[in-house]
Amino acid sequence: MTTMTKFKYSKRVPADGTDAVGAILKAAADPKIISFAGGLPAPELFPVKEMQAAVDKVFEEHGQEAMQYGAAKGVTALRELILQHVKEKEGVTGALDNVLVTTGSEQVLDLVGKAFVNPGDTVLVEQPTYLCALDVFKSYGAKFVGVAMDEQGMKMDALEDALKAHPETKLVYTVPNFQNPTGRTMAVDRRKKLAELAAKYDVYVLEDNPYGEIRFAGTHVPAVKSFDETGHVFYMSTFSKTLAPGFRLGWVVADEDVINKLTVLKQSADLHTDNLAQYAVVEFLDNNDLDAHVKEISDLYGKRKQLMADGLKKYFPAGVKYTNPEGGMFLWVEVPGVDDTVELFKECLKHNVAFVPGDPFFAGKPQPGAFRLNYSNAKEDQIKVGMKQLGEALQEAVNK
Amino acid sequence: MTTMTKFKYSKRVPADGTDAVGAILKAAADPKIISFAGGLPAPELFPVKEMQAAVDKVFEEHGQEAMQYGAAKGVTALRELILQHVKEKEGVTGALDNVLVTTGSEQVLDLVGKAFVNPGDTVLVEQPTYLCALDVFKSYGAKFVGVAMDEQGMKMDALEDALKAHPETKLVYTVPNFQNPTGRTMAVDRRKKLAELAAKYDVYVLEDNPYGEIRFAGTHVPAVKSFDETGHVFYMSTFSKTLAPGFRLGWVVADEDVINKLTVLKQSADLHTDNLAQYAVVEFLDNNDLDAHVKEISDLYGKRKQLMADGLKKYFPAGVKYTNPEGGMFLWVEVPGVDDTVELFKECLKHNVAFVPGDPFFAGKPQPGAFRLNYSNAKEDQIKVGMKQLGEALQEAVNK
Numbered sequence: 001m002t003t004m005t006k007f008k009y010s011k012r013v014p015a016d017g018t019d020a021v022g023a024i025l026k027a028a029a030d031p032k033i034i035s036f037a038g039g040l041p042a043p044e045l046f047p048v049k050e051m052q053a054a055v056d057k058v059f060e061e062h063g064q065e066a067m068q069y070g071a072a073k074g075v076t077a078l079r080e081l082i083l084q085h086v087k088e089k090e091g092v093t094g095a096l097d098n099v100l101v102t103t104g105s106e107q108v109l110d111l112v113g114k115a116f117v118n119p120g121d122t123v124l125v126e127q128p129t130y131l132c133a134l135d136v137f138k139s140y141g142a143k144f145v146g147v148a149m150d151e152q153g154m155k156m157d158a159l160e161d162a163l164k165a166h167p168e169t170k171l172v173y174t175v176p177n178f179q180n181p182t183g184r185t186m187a188v189d190r191r192k193k194l195a196e197l198a199a200k201y202d203v204y205v206l207e208d209n210p211y212g213e214i215r216f217a218g219t220h221v222p223a224v225k226s227f228d229e230t231g232h233v234f235y236m237s238t239f240s241k242t243l244a245p246g247f248r249l250g251w252v253v254a255d256e257d258v259i260n261k262l263t264v265l266k267q268s269a270d271l272h273t274d275n276l277a278q279y280a281v282v283e284f285l286d287n288n289d290l291d292a293h294v295k296e297i298s299d300l301y302g303k304r305k306q307l308m309a310d311g312l313k314k315y316f317p318a319g320v321k322y323t324n325p326e327g328g329m330f331l332w333v334e335v336p337g338v339d340d341t342v343e344l345f346k347e348c349l350k351h352n353v354a355f356v357p358g359d360p361f362f363a364g365k366p367q368p369g370a371f372r373l374n375y376s377n378a379k380e381d382q383i384k385v386g387m388k389q390l391g392e393a394l395q396e397a398v399n400k
Numbered sequence: 401m402t403t404m405t406k407f408k409y410s411k412r413v414p415a416d417g418t419d420a421v422g423a424i425l426k427a428a429a430d431p432k433i434i435s436f437a438g439g440l441p442a443p444e445l446f447p448v449k450e451m452q453a454a455v456d457k458v459f460e461e462h463g464q465e466a467m468q469y470g471a472a473k474g475v476t477a478l479r480e481l482i483l484q485h486v487k488e489k490e491g492v493t494g495a496l497d498n499v500l501v502t503t504g505s506e507q508v509l510d511l512v513g514k515a516f517v518n519p520g521d522t523v524l525v526e527q528p529t530y531l532c533a534l535d536v537f538k539s540y541g542a543k544f545v546g547v548a549m550d551e552q553g554m555k556m557d558a559l560e561d562a563l564k565a566h567p568e569t570k571l572v573y574t575v576p577n578f579q580n581p582t583g584r585t586m587a588v589d590r591r592k593k594l595a596e597l598a599a600k601y602d603v604y605v606l607e608d609n610p611y612g613e614i615r616f617a618g619t620h621v622p623a624v625k626s627f628d629e630t631g632h633v634f635y636m637s638t639f640s641k642t643l644a645p646g647f648r649l650g651w652v653v654a655d656e657d658v659i660n661k662l663t664v665l666k667q668s669a670d671l672h673t674d675n676l677a678q679y680a681v682v683e684f685l686d687n688n689d690l691d692a693h694v695k696e697i698s699d700l701y702g703k704r705k706q707l708m709a710d711g712l713k714k715y716f717p718a719g720v721k722y723t724n725p726e727g728g729m730f731l732w733v734e735v736p737g738v739d740d741t742v743e744l745f746k747e748c749l750k751h752n753v754a755f756v757p758g759d760p761f762f763a764g765k766p767q768p769g770a771f772r773l774n775y776s777n778a779k780e781d782q783i784k785v786g787m788k789q790l791g792e793a794l795q796e797a798v799n800k
Contacts, residue, residue, distance in 0.1 A: 005631040005655065008570070008602075010518045010540070013661050040469055048463035055455050055676075063448035067644035069440055103503050103648075103670040110669045114539070118410045136668040139514070140410070170408070202408075231405040244467035246675035248503075255405065261413050268536040269510045270503040274674045275646035276455075 012139045020360050021131060024345065028354035034386035035354040036308075039180065039329060040377040045297050046244055047288065054283035058276065066276045072267045073259070074101025074251075075278040081285050082251050089213060091226035092235050097256040100263055103273045105210055105238035105250030109136040111262045111269065112171070112206050112234060112252070117142045121170040124162050126154050128332075128361035128370070130180045130208070133173055144363035145169075151323070153179070153186025156193040163201045172198065172205045176224055177212035178328025181361045181372035185326060191224045198232035205233040210241050211328035213294050216302025218326035231255035239281060241329070242294050247277040301329065304375040307383045315391020317398045329376040332358075337398055338369030344397055345371070351393035353386050412539045420760050421531060424745065428754035434786035435754040436708075439580070439729060440777040445697050446644055447688065454683035458676065466676045472667045473659070474501025474651075475678040481685050482651050489613060491626035492635050497656040500663055503673045505610055505638035505650030509536040511662045511669065512571070512606055512634060512652070517542045521570040524562050526554050528732075528761030528770070530580045530608065533573055544763035545569075551723070553579070553586030556593040563601045572598065572605045576624055577612035578728025581761045581772035585726060591624045598632035605633040610641050613694050615727035616702025631655035639681060641729070642694050647677040701729065704775040707783045715791020717798045729776040732758075735794060738769030744797055745771070751793035753786045 028035040058066050073079065079099045086092040102108050109132070117123065119141025125134065127146030134144065145166055148158040154174055163169055174194070176186040186194075198205045207224045225235035231254070238250035252262065266272070305325065312322050312333070321334040333355075338344050341357035348354060358370030378386065428435040458466050473479065479499045486492040502508050509532070517523065519541025525533065527546030534544065545566055548558040554574055563569055574594070576586040586594075598605045607624045625635035631654070638650035652662065666672070705725060712722050712733070721734040733755075738744050741757035748754060758770030778786065 007604075007631075007655070007658055007661075008516070009661055010514065010516050010521075012665070013515050014664060019664065043464040043468050046464055046467040048459055048467065051467065052456065052459035052463070055459070056452065059448055059452035059455070063452070064443040064446055065646075067446040067448065067451065067646040068443050069640075069645045103674075106667075106671045107669065114410065115413050116408070116410050121410075132668065132671075139665065139668055204407075231407075240469075245469045246465075246467040248670060248672070248674045255407070258407055261407075261409055264414060264419065265412070265539065267506075268532065268539055269507065269669065270648060271506045271532075272648070274503075274648045274677055276677065277674055 021356065024354070024356055027349060033349065033352050033354050034378065034382050034389065036373040036375070036378060036386060037354040037356045038377055039374055041241055041245060042297070042300060042376055045300060047284070047293060050288050051244065051280060051284055054287065055276070055280045057283050058279040062279055066279045068275070070272045070275040070278070072263050072272045074273060075275065075282065077282045078278045081282060086235065086237070086253055090209070090223035090235070092223050092253055094253050098259055099251055099253050100259050100266065101273050101278060102250040102252060102266065103270055104240060104245070104248040105208065105236050106132065107266070107269065108236040108250055108252045109133050111265050113137045113140040113142070114265050115261050116170050116204060120168070122166045122168050124159065124166070124169055124172045125363050126174060126179065127363065128181055128358060128367070129173065129363065130175055131360045133208070134363060137173070146363040149182065149184060151184060153184055153190055154194070156190050156197065159194070160197060163197060163203065169201070169203050172203055173208065174205065174224070175208045177209055177221070178214065178325050178330070180211070181330055181356070181358065182332040183323045183325030183328055183330050185221060188221050191221065192227045194224050195227035195229070195233055199230040203232070207233055207235045209235065209237045212237070213242055214298050214301055214329070215327035216298045216305065225253065231258070234258060242290065242297070243281065243284070247274070247281065249273065249277055249281060298327065301376050304378065304380065304383055305331065307380055308373060308375045308387060311383065311387025311391065315388050317395050320394070329374055331373050331375065333371050333373060334367065335369040335394060335398065341366070341369055341371060344369070347397050348390060348393040351389045353389040353393065421756065424754070424756055427749060433749065433752050433754050434778065434782050434789065436773040436775070436778060436786060437754040437756045438777055439774055441641055441645060442697070442700060442776055445700060447684070447693060450688050451644065451680060451684055454687065455676070455680045457683050458679040462679055466679045468675070470672045470675040470678070472663050472672045474673060475675065475682065477682045478678045481682060486635065486637070486653055490609070490623040490635070492623050492653055494653050498659055499651055499653050500659050500666065501673050501678060502650040502652060502666065503670055504640060504648040505608065505636050506532065507666070507669065508636040508650055508652045509533050511665050513537045513540040513542070514665050515661050516570050516604060520568070522566045522568050524559065524566070524569055524572045525763050526574060526579065527763065528581055528758060528767070529573065529763065530575055531760045533608070534763060537573070546763040549582065549584060551584060553584050553590055554594070556590050556597065559594070560597060563597060563603065569601070569603050572603055573608065574605065574624070575608045577609055577621070578614065578725050578730070580611070581730055581756070581758065582732040583723045583725030583728055583730045585621060588621050591621065592627045594624050595627035595629070595633055599630040603632070607633055607635045609635065609637045611728035612637070613642055614698050614701055614729070616698045616705065618726035625653065631658070634658060642690065642697070643681065643684070647674070647681065649673065649677055649681060698727065701776050704778065704780065704783055705731065707780055708773060708775045708787060711783065711787025711791065715788050717795050720794070729774055731773050731775065733771050733773060734767065735769040735798065737798060741766070741769055741771060744769070747797050748790060748793040751789045753789040753793065
């Protein structure tokens, strides 16, 4: 059913042919390609049996409630567990009215964008940043200003300069732990400073922490939100990296007034989040040791990251720079002397290996020769072989 | 955690105190109140055991896939079943690229609003209409024009007048079967005409059909979409009324180009719909007779509607008008001589019975004395007692 009708879309709909990442992931899906392009957790660690037992118990004990319409803010028992969890892990405190369960953490981006970003408002983002956040905020008419990073995360002097230069700023978006795409973690003094600057300039910080618990080296750094005294920081996370992305369960912790407004918009977006998934996670958390499970994930990803770093050292051309993440799923590579990263991607595809070119992660001018590698979703032997192939492709490209 | 910060929300966020329905449902939640205010299916008919068996099998056979990230358009097997279902039930035909699975049908409203409604665009709606649709489209800056209805649904002469008077119209929203809130069904000749007018005036029809299968009297009327030759009609439905609203599973069938655009926006909204719920419904449909289950629901609702109609006849003041739905969950009452329906609601609360006042269902000026009654979620004895109480309250109000 394709008609000749020319549809009149709203200004929010991106132009055709702008889904560069979709095209890349499609190209990388060829089974002979070893792909470091995706961003998936290792499925072999999903607690399938334990979750099956949890869901079974939900049907036995709350079958009708799990299948009926539910509350927009989420299942109360889950909201209580989330509050306990963020307090224990991140020093983020709040009451029941400070937490909203969402359909994955992607929905938090959508609701916060819808609730705060008027067309033309400025959103400050790390340079580079999570590309889907750019897409969401753009759909609400955001203008972006990129803020420089170094190995310690977003630079606070650069941020303050941007805040002064752009008084129309509404939101600062950050992924402080093992950032997507760079794997970098923001230093604790910068986190304190970020909370201070948000209050001083009366802008909001959206702190997106999907990866924070997946730490395989170094020591934990408390959340930006834990330094927030004025309600300017909104903290968001998800069970997607620690339990199962397929269930689409995320959350946001913020001032009660903000949560109430986001809840009104959530009702318009999807009424409420899947009840069965919420009840199942409550049941799972009551009967399983999430910390032990997350340790298992972190150990595996740490091993895979090390294999990838070994391959980088062994096979990559001299002068290539790369980050050294202490957790999460991604590392970031910068190859000097490359002008066109998408061209480089195509060359690498010929060597049967794939990554995501850095370009779409930049709000402004992209950094040529930079790309993202994922290590969570490739088996150990694939990493060994893939990094060799990638090294060969890069040697060829650099020496051309 | 409530701070003194005054948050600067976007223009899309409704003003405080505008959630009239929330306040009404809260008041009606008192256990001594017999409430006809909600809009929930009868939970005693949820196929809990059968769904438990389906989910068990999903964990056995597709555990990792169900827990992993999934495709934005939905699980292919579910999309195929939906296509087969809409063809069989509604004469709506399409290929795989014409269907998108959504997080409940509420998400279709959100995605279509986002994809089509620029601020200031006109949306034509039945007068009265589903209030959540008004909320969603309003959040994207829609202006509304109400189109008159009679017992045969939206009046096509009134619609054409509105289309001529409002050339900036983008969308016509309709619930053609057992409409929420009136319970009315659009006649077949009007459906044909609606598809014609959409093509003639180059506007889109969003055909929302959550209740169509819950028919307990009369004969089936084919979907507006089945008369669409130009792609101007988008057809949406859900498993919320036939299986389980808690799972949040809806869908939209439309032109491939429209589906692609909605998919891009869905990725920004929540990446994809819960995989476990999708796999579970595929498994359920493979092993159970959905038609037989829907027949059971329809029989029960038919019985409850009859009890409600009996109570109306027996206890309500002379001159009260009400609709006679052949399916769905709601009927609509008009009490002459009432100026303030919310005041009437408060009087009825004192008699321990509740409904939803008609006011929020109107895009423009509300019709005084009109209200919605739900019969799907009240037990038979509650309906008998509640209608007597409601009749007494109305007698008192009318004779005051």
